[in-house]
Every structure is written in structure tokens, then in C-alpha cells.
Amino acid sequence: MVSSGNFYVQPEYVHRRGWTNWNGNAITGGKITMTKDTAELLNIFIGIFLVFAQAGLWDLIKFWCFILNRRLRKGTTSAPRDLIFHQQQTVLRSRGSPVSLAIAYGKMWKTYGWSEWKIIRRTWPLIGAATLSFGIFLVGVPFITAWILLDNQGVEVLIRSPNCGFWTAVFTDTESDNAAMTILTNQSWEAVSYVDSCYNSDAPSTLCDKFLPQRRLPTFEWSATPCPFDVDVCLHTNDVPAFKMQTEMLDSHKDFGINAPHSDRIQIQRTTICSPLNVTRFTNITKGIVTGEEITGVYFGPVTGENYTFAVSNLEKLATSGYHLSAVSNYVANGTTYSSTFTPIKELTLTNADVSVIFLNNNGIPIRGIDGPITDPFFSATTPSPYDKRFYYPDSPITAIGCTDQYVFGNPVKNQWTDPLPAGTDWANYTKDWGLTPLQSATIATFIWALGQTGAIDRVIMGLETEALLAKKYPGVFAGFQNPISDSQWKKEVDYWFKNGLAKLQLQLISIATGPPDPKLPGLQNALPIISYGRDDLVDKICGWQKVYNVEFKNYHRTGFIVLVVIGSLLVLVPIPAQWIYTAFGRPDEDLSSWNSYEPLKLMGIVSKDASQHEQRNREHDEISTVVEIELLMQGQDNGGPPATEAAPDPAPQAGQV
Known part of the structure; x- marks a missing residue:
């Protein structure tokens, strides 16, 4: 097993006594875990x-x-x-x-x-x-x-770590900032590594098949859908509709390994809609500070210190050759913004979803065509190269995709469901009348924290930048030229980002249960003691119910073992x-x-x-x-002849026998 971050659970964090795996009932699911x-x-x-x-x-x-x-x-x-x-x-x-x-x-x-x-x-x-x-x-x-x-009992184990909690990286000073950025970057790298190995490949491996409760979170077929933004900002044609990605109703026990009987489970669903954006309409070209320099800026809303949202210089391709991928976001809660890296224009403003905008600076990389120019909206390249007609130059230095993220929580026991809402919603207020069990409440609290840490599509790009670009990996860039891509490459890209978001959520739940590898790093804070103040039962339910697979351990069937010992x-x-x-x-x-x-x-x-x-050694019979x-x-018989079968009395009891 990969021994990196969330891909490995320390043996001392594994619960080694009797417990109940609620894949079954109290009898069939009883386990005794041991090395x-x-x-x-x-x-x-x-x-x-x-x-x-x-x-x-x-x-x-x-x-x-x-x-x-x-x-x-x-x-x-x-x-x-x-x-x-x-x-x-x-x-x-x-x-x-x-x-x-x-x-x-x-x-x-x-x-x-x-x-x-x-x-x-x-x-x-x-x-x-x-x-x-x-x-x-x-x-x-x-x-x-x-x-x-033994062998038929699986290798699922419970995590019981003293470092369990809602840990967050706080940006306070240089040392803390470095630690925080390292943690966030590592989380993104872990997720993309997991997606490459387990979502985009069917090859069996211990990491993919013997670690998380589900190798892949189940999803519905992707479908075309109307653009979630104003029509003026959407690149809205019949050829490039918006793209909807949606999970099934994910079960907290079955899909995420939060061990609980049916009466204590919660369900969650994520829906992401992405659409190419009309960059041309919101682009402005200005002169730079260097002679001959031109700055191409896209104005979807200002970022800190600048009026534009994203900009590139025409001289940038002279300094570096390669793609540049960047993202901005706007997170809302209860109808108002609570966290953002840009202030979106009204055409991109939504009150019921988290918004991410992903920008691609292609740096003028030529793309090899298959049967002509590339009409994919994210990699649009229709200008033939004067040197080789097989290659085409990008139509614009900047392209963009806008995405929305929404979530639904559900109580499958009573068939209660929320509306699709952003991650920062006051979910406790929405579910206060549901009559949730303590374990259901703890599960929702765990999901809320995990969603806040994993974020929307923009968090996938954060820390990875161009490593989150699928076209760079496959079919890949060779000698400064992009290998042939399809006219629907943008859909493959957003699908890749969506899968990375799902993997980050899966791994974040494990991170909550185990805690950080080094909780003493500067800038790390555990918010669970504050959130659960006066409610020790909440801490126990958050920190004592997470399952993973661990091939270093085995389980005995508890009931069978007891019956075997007793009988x-x-x-x-x-x-x-x-x-x-x-x-x-x-x-x-x-x-x-x-x-x-x-x-x-x-x-x-x-x-x-x-x-x-x-x-009798020499006898013939x-x-x-x-x-x-x-x-x-x-009986007084001669054993040289055939045995007799007449009736004979019981042997007389010996002296002193009762």
C-alpha cells in the first residue's frame, strides 16, 4: 500500500477489539480485529x-x-x-x-x-x-x-486515532503559510494520483481495491443541460451545451465507510454543471509597461488589487512554453458570499450554488489536428500553421469554463431531502426538524467539514495548476506541440476535475478520522473541540466510526468465534x-x-x-x-477356525468395580 498521507493508516490507529460492521447485523457483522x-x-x-x-x-x-x-x-x-x-x-x-x-x-x-x-x-x-x-x-x-x-470476514477495520478531528491550516505568518500551502497541495496531489490510478483505470491494486470503502463513487451518466449562468456569458450554441455531472445518492456507510446501521445513515449527492464561457465578449486588450507588450485581460469580475479576473501578456510565451491553468471562485451561504477570490459580475452571480471559473492560457501551443482544425471551445485552434498544415494555432490566448457546485443531504430512514444548495449552507437549520439520531447529526457535521475543506472545482486546480489538465497528460504535449485532441476535450477536462473533487472528499473523511501526519506543524488547528464543546458523545461518534480496508489486519467472526470456543x-x-x-x-x-x-x-x-x-504372521487366511x-x-474358541457367533454373557464385573 502506498504509504503517503491519506493512503496509509498507521497500525496503532486501528481498533483491535470486538466491533460490529454494519454491513450486516449485530450477529453477522460482529468482528474481532487483529494483526x-x-x-x-x-x-x-x-x-x-x-x-x-x-x-x-x-x-x-x-x-x-x-x-x-x-x-x-x-x-x-x-x-x-x-x-x-x-x-x-x-x-x-x-x-x-x-x-x-x-x-x-x-x-x-x-x-x-x-x-x-x-x-x-x-x-x-x-x-x-x-x-x-x-x-x-x-x-x-x-x-x-x-x-x-477468518478469511471470509474481509479486512475492513475501524480507525481510532488520538489525532482525529476537524483540522485546518491557518494562514497567519510565513511559517504557518508554508505548512498550510503544503498540506493543501498534498491533498490535491493525493486526489489526482488516486483518480489516475483508480477512477481512470480498471487495473486491480491494493490502493484502489483494498483501502477506501468504494473504489469509485457511483455516478449517473453525464448529460447535456442548460447553461447555469446568464445567456450573455455562456458560449451558448447547439454544439456546446452545458455539461451536467451528478453522483447517485451516496450512502454514508456503503460509499464512505462511516460505520452505522440503516437507521443511523445519511445520504449526500453532488451536482456539478460546467459550461464554456464567452471570453471574447468580456476581453479587453491593453498596452503593457514594456514596449510592444499587450495585456489580454478577461473581465468576469475583479480580483484583489486588479480590475480584471485573469490576464496574460503576449510576451509570456517567450519566457515560458506550456499551458497555464488558473481558477477563481465565489462561495455563498444562505444567499450571500462568505468566501471568494473574485467578485463575480451579475451574469456569473448565483445565490444557490458555489461558482468556479477556470482559465486556460494556452501560450500559443500549436495543436495537431485529426481531420481538420480543433473546434473544442476550451482548446479552440482553427488557424493553420504556415510551417506544417497538420498543426493549428489557438484562436485566443485565453479560454474559460464556468462551473457550479451544489449538494443535497438526505435522511433515507424518513425519506427527507434538502434542496440543492451550496456547501456553506446552514445545513443544521435545514435539518433541525428531521428528528435525526445522534449518529446522523455527527455524520452531517463530518460531511459539512469535509465539504468545506475539499471545496468546489477551483480547489482541484489549486496546488495542481496545469497538472490538473488532462490533455497535458493524455494524449500529452510533445516537443512543445499538443498531440491530437477531440472536439469534446473540454468535457473530458471537467469530468476529470469532478472525479478529483470526489476523490478529495473520500480522502478527506479518512483525514478527519486519522488526523494530520504531524499535528504539531505550525498553523494547524483542530476545530472539533470547539464545535463539540460540552458534547463528548459527538466527538466519539465522529472519531470512532470510520472504516477503511487494511491488508495488514484480519477479522474473526465474533459470534462464530464465541460459539466455537463455547461448544x-x-x-x-x-x-x-x-x-x-x-x-x-x-x-x-x-x-x-x-x-x-x-x-x-x-x-x-x-x-x-x-x-x-x-x-499369525505365517497364517494363510x-x-x-x-x-x-x-x-x-x-469365549473358549480356537482362533484357527472361523469365528463363532453364539450368545455369550457380559464379562463379569471385576473386583472393586462399581
Whole structure:
């Protein structure tokens, strides 16, 4: 993972205890987060734990099979207790693992006849049970534990950083200004890097697919729309209508990772409309201070200290070759301007949207045509080069695009929505009667701060300048000439800026949760303590609910893990007092006496095992299991002939046995 700014969350900022991922409910979404090393170590202990749990379960199965088999052959009307019965009981009492029991029962089946139905009926069920137990605990349960309880739980984690807050860079002195500008520039570079990698490319990567909750925020298809400004300032023809870009209703949990159940979620939508502007009508050319210099100025409203909005000198292209991209903005709140870098003329003044104007100084860069001149309004070049007819010179040194940005907040629980309004709107006043939950209020507060920090289209240009120009990257500028572009390049540019704005919003929420890399930098201030004064619950909800993906961690399914531990512990512990529990509920003592009576047979089998194997090594007929030999001797049979199946009594209880 890229370890730059908002692209990396420090491991110490990750919550490592139980929590609920509200992708599901309280049961299915329960997680226990731990590092990968801890998870692997825990898996080893769980594997050992499962061995003991399987042994305990098998002891219970053998005990109850022993009792059931004895009950079925008890009394004069029951099936006789023949030699096979005693062999079954001996194996149940003496065989510790399901594998050894399955092998012993398999030998019985082989010895007494492969096709005998009564033999199959008396051996196959235990063979199947033993095989199933072995398969479940040595194959199935480890697979369930490793995949369903661990690997299938994803790598989403909660951020819990002590530096969480609403941090802002304050321009107060030279040192603070430098820090503030660095932070703002880095945020823009992070966003453009993310857009280039994840929005404009489908290549899989950890950054794009295993970091933010959504690789791309979902949007509607772009569409043509009327120009949002006065008709006099819009370059309004049928060929170049305004261009509308709009997100879907973005869910605070699903799209931004603010962890919350459905009842605590908020939705937000961004709409951006851009249109080429009629620069020619608002352009004035004046003489410069140098002989032969001409200043081309565009007058969309004055900026600080100047009457024009943007101006270039005809001598600038002699000093530098390359594009120059700049932006001005006017932010409004509740119908009045509260922050601006220019005072827009009435044709560009809006009270219900934030306005950005982006200027391109092409510096006379020739553009190679595809099938003739370039008629794109932002890169218009229709004058053929006298040196190479394939290239065309720009029609004007300055072109401009105007954009508006509006937002809608919604409460999906009660189907309540605001009107499309600028980011600086008093949203608390608009939503005061919605009956929001505390977490919904905290989420809206988080979004309001994030929108204020990321800004409109102009903030994308700030810090990036020409690096925000898509044509410079692709198809690119080579040897001072612009490679061929389409006649709708301006739409690609505003689409690129819009995506950068979305990426900045995604990353800003992570920045709020983690805080700045170095909160001690001069000029940084945390406004959250002031905003949340007297409301500690608000801080907890803002700073404790942000999710990201982090491949350095793993999650265990909390409910599944608890169930595994509880059931496994019971399987390990219950067999120890099983006989006492059996008698405590009034069960016959003779069942336990019979169970204990078969214990010496186990010892006899151990003692005679080697001798029995020696005696039968050279025999031509099939070898009979050690347990079968012992039983034959107990019943007075000669093991040189076929096994007998007459009824035989239970072994007498040994002295001192209960």
C-alpha cells in the first residue's frame, strides 16, 4: 500500500477489539480485529483446541453407542449378545480415535463376510460415524474456521486515532503559510494520483481495491443541460451545451465507510454543471509597461488589487512554453458570499450554488489536428500553421469554463431531502426538524467539514495548476506541440476535475478520522473541540466510526468465534464428568458396570498384541484383529477356525468395580 498521507493508516490507529460492521447485523457483522501475525498464531491454537474438542466429542459418541448397543440387546426378547456384540463393546471401550475404531469395525466386517446384511448393519453405522467425525474435525471444521470465520470476514477495520478531528491550516505568518500551502497541495496531489490510478483505470491494486470503502463513487451518466449562468456569458450554441455531472445518492456507510446501521445513515449527492464561457465578449486588450507588450485581460469580475479576473501578456510565451491553468471562485451561504477570490459580475452571480471559473492560457501551443482544425471551445485552434498544415494555432490566448457546485443531504430512514444548495449552507437549520439520531447529526457535521475543506472545482486546480489538465497528460504535449485532441476535450477536462473533487472528499473523511501526519506543524488547528464543546458523545461518534480496508489486519467472526470456543470447551470438559452425570439422572448402574468391565480387555489387548501378531504372521487366511483374538480366547474358541457367533454373557464385573 502506498504509504503517503491519506493512503496509509498507521497500525496503532486501528481498533483491535470486538466491533460490529454494519454491513450486516449485530450477529453477522460482529468482528474481532487483529494483526495478521496474531490471527495466524490464533489459528494454530485453534487447531490444537479442535483436536481436544474432537477427542471429547468422540468419547461421548462412544459412550452413548456402548450404552445404546447394550440396551438393544438386553432381556430375553432382545437380540442375543453374541460374539460380535462383545467385540463391538470392546472396540467402543478400547479404541481412542475414530480412525482406529473404523479400522477395527472394518476388520470385523471383513472377517464375518463382506455381503452379510446383518454384519453390514452392525458395522457400517459406526464406520460411517467414525469416518464422518474424522472428516468433520480434521477437514471440515478447520476449513470453516480458517475460511468462514477468518478469511471470509474481509479486512475492513475501524480507525481510532488520538489525532482525529476537524483540522485546518491557518494562514497567519510565513511559517504557518508554508505548512498550510503544503498540506493543501498534498491533498490535491493525493486526489489526482488516486483518480489516475483508480477512477481512470480498471487495473486491480491494493490502493484502489483494498483501502477506501468504494473504489469509485457511483455516478449517473453525464448529460447535456442548460447553461447555469446568464445567456450573455455562456458560449451558448447547439454544439456546446452545458455539461451536467451528478453522483447517485451516496450512502454514508456503503460509499464512505462511516460505520452505522440503516437507521443511523445519511445520504449526500453532488451536482456539478460546467459550461464554456464567452471570453471574447468580456476581453479587453491593453498596452503593457514594456514596449510592444499587450495585456489580454478577461473581465468576469475583479480580483484583489486588479480590475480584471485573469490576464496574460503576449510576451509570456517567450519566457515560458506550456499551458497555464488558473481558477477563481465565489462561495455563498444562505444567499450571500462568505468566501471568494473574485467578485463575480451579475451574469456569473448565483445565490444557490458555489461558482468556479477556470482559465486556460494556452501560450500559443500549436495543436495537431485529426481531420481538420480543433473546434473544442476550451482548446479552440482553427488557424493553420504556415510551417506544417497538420498543426493549428489557438484562436485566443485565453479560454474559460464556468462551473457550479451544489449538494443535497438526505435522511433515507424518513425519506427527507434538502434542496440543492451550496456547501456553506446552514445545513443544521435545514435539518433541525428531521428528528435525526445522534449518529446522523455527527455524520452531517463530518460531511459539512469535509465539504468545506475539499471545496468546489477551483480547489482541484489549486496546488495542481496545469497538472490538473488532462490533455497535458493524455494524449500529452510533445516537443512543445499538443498531440491530437477531440472536439469534446473540454468535457473530458471537467469530468476529470469532478472525479478529483470526489476523490478529495473520500480522502478527506479518512483525514478527519486519522488526523494530520504531524499535528504539531505550525498553523494547524483542530476545530472539533470547539464545535463539540460540552458534547463528548459527538466527538466519539465522529472519531470512532470510520472504516477503511487494511491488508495488514484480519477479522474473526465474533459470534462464530464465541460459539466455537463455547461448544469446543464443552466438548473438552463434559466427557470428564459424563459417567457421574449419567448416574445423577437416575440411569441404571449396570450400564456403567458393563462399561467398566470392558476396561481390562483393553489392557489384555495391549499385552497380547505383539504375541498375537507373531503367531499369525505365517497364517494363510486373513488376519483377525487383536480385539477379535482376545474375544475368541475369552469365549473358549480356537482362533484357527472361523469365528463363532453364539450368545455369550457380559464379562463379569471385576473386583472393586462399581
